[in-house]
Amino acid sequence: MSEAAVRVIGLWASPYVIRVLIALKLKGVEYEFVEEVVGKKSELLLRSNPVHKKIPVLLHHGKPVSESLVIVQYIDEVWSSSSSGGAPAAAILPADPYTRAVHRFWAQYADDKVPSAVRILKGTDAGDKEQAAGQLAAALQLLEQAFVELSHGKRYFGGDSVAYLDIALVSHVGWVKAVEKIAGVALLDKAKVPNLVAWADRLCAHPAVADAIPDADKFVEYSVKYGSFSKPINGPAK
Amino acid sequence: MSEAAVRVIGLWASPYVIRVLIALKLKGVEYEFVEEVVGKKSELLLRSNPVHKKIPVLLHHGKPVSESLVIVQYIDEVWSSSSSGGAPAAAILPADPYTRAVHRFWAQYADDKVPSAVRILKGTDAGDKEQAAGQLAAALQLLEQAFVELSHGKRYFGGDSVAYLDIALVSHVGWVKAVEKIAGVALLDKAKVPNLVAWADRLCAHPAVADAIPDADKFVEYSVKYGSFSKPINGPAK
Secondary structure, eight states: OOOOSEEEEEOTTOHHHHHHHHHHHHHTOOOEEEEOBTTBOOHHHHHHOTTTOOBOEEEETTEEEESHHHHHHHHHHHOSSOTTSSSOOOOSSOSSHHHHHHHHHHHHHHHHHHHHHHHHHTSSOHHHHHHHHHHHHHHHHHHHHHHHHHHTTSSBTTBTSOOHHHHHHHTTHHHHHHHHHHHTOOOSOTTTOHHHHHHHHHHHTSHHHHTTSOOHHHHHHHHHHHOOSSSOSSOBOO | OOOOSEEEEEOTTOHHHHHHHHHHHHHTOOOEEEEOBTTBOOHHHHHHOTTTOOBOEEEETTEEEESHHHHHHHHHHHOSSOTTSSSOOOOSSOSSHHHHHHHHHHHHHHHHHHHHHHHHHTSSOHHHHHHHHHHHHHHHHHHHHHHHHHHTTSSBTTBTSOOHHHHHHHTTHHHHHHHHHHHTOOOSOTTTOHHHHHHHHHHHTSHHHHTTSOOHHHHHHHHHHHOOTTSOSSOBOO
């Protein structure tokens, strides 16, 4: 039996994996999902990402690509038109260099701020949790402003189409909603970040996204079962 | 007096600033360097990068771009042919998507490993220094292998031309050479990483690089004057 041309090594609960799946779905690329077992690194993973030993890894005709945002850019560059023979797939990176730079800036910002706060909010230290909730709320406030500036009153950070920053940010939404339940805090709060809440609802209903992001309850369950996501043996790649 | 079309807010000693200057020089773009004063953030910096308040910032017709690798990609995308009317400037990102992904992977790796080790090697804890020297040597070993694979026996990571990973990595060379002197360790060691040593010598003599990276002694002097570069008030952007 031959291997699929495109395989993704990952865990469904990792935001870094989720964004790779969304990018592939947006491009209409068929792929095989090779699910890791929590706490055990597969031989395939160790061989494919010997430097970091982390998910996600994209295998394209057997050649590995690591680091989630590197993978998303790779997908955008390789499948610049639909591989399924249908309508050409929309570009993920915006066409304008300045807008691209702004998307890259905020994607990096989200990766710096959101997962670190989420980790603490899943923990048990009340003081740390309060501080992390404050920092995450402040980050979401800046992202709310960025949305207003980038979307020009349209549906997504990319305007009419789902773009780089949409993918990078929405991949964190499952865990943000989960820690709202775990820590009992309101983060995606309509009173504070109305545009971001509407954007998240809209994007999570998008066919390329709906399948990739399970319900918040699934993330809560995962957190209960495996403890903090902060030190998984199969850690998410940056 | 009108402002220059391209301005860079920075400090000469920051590797993150150095890479922006190299990219501009490679493209033949004229720019004004707006030097910050160590320990004082200028109004221009605070206004241009209100989120991180960090150098470097590229101002292009007044519009700010932050985060050094985002800036390098922006420069590559905007000046895709020489703006000085001469021969078209070579592309910084390799043309092949897989090679681009590999360059992006190692550039991120270098930024994760090199500055953190350099910081410790400028410090005073002997045990920490030994560990950091070991980690940096291991990182350079992997980069040596990456050079062999990517250069195909040619001059640079980009083959015949200076490319993304060349720029990202060479910007750290000044500080690596400085901490060899400060900590009394051999890092760019011909016996261990011969290809990387030859690459660094070659690239540091390149006209676009020679001006941007002062002698190691200047970095040593800077380190003595301002102490550790780890917590400068004008911190380098990631």
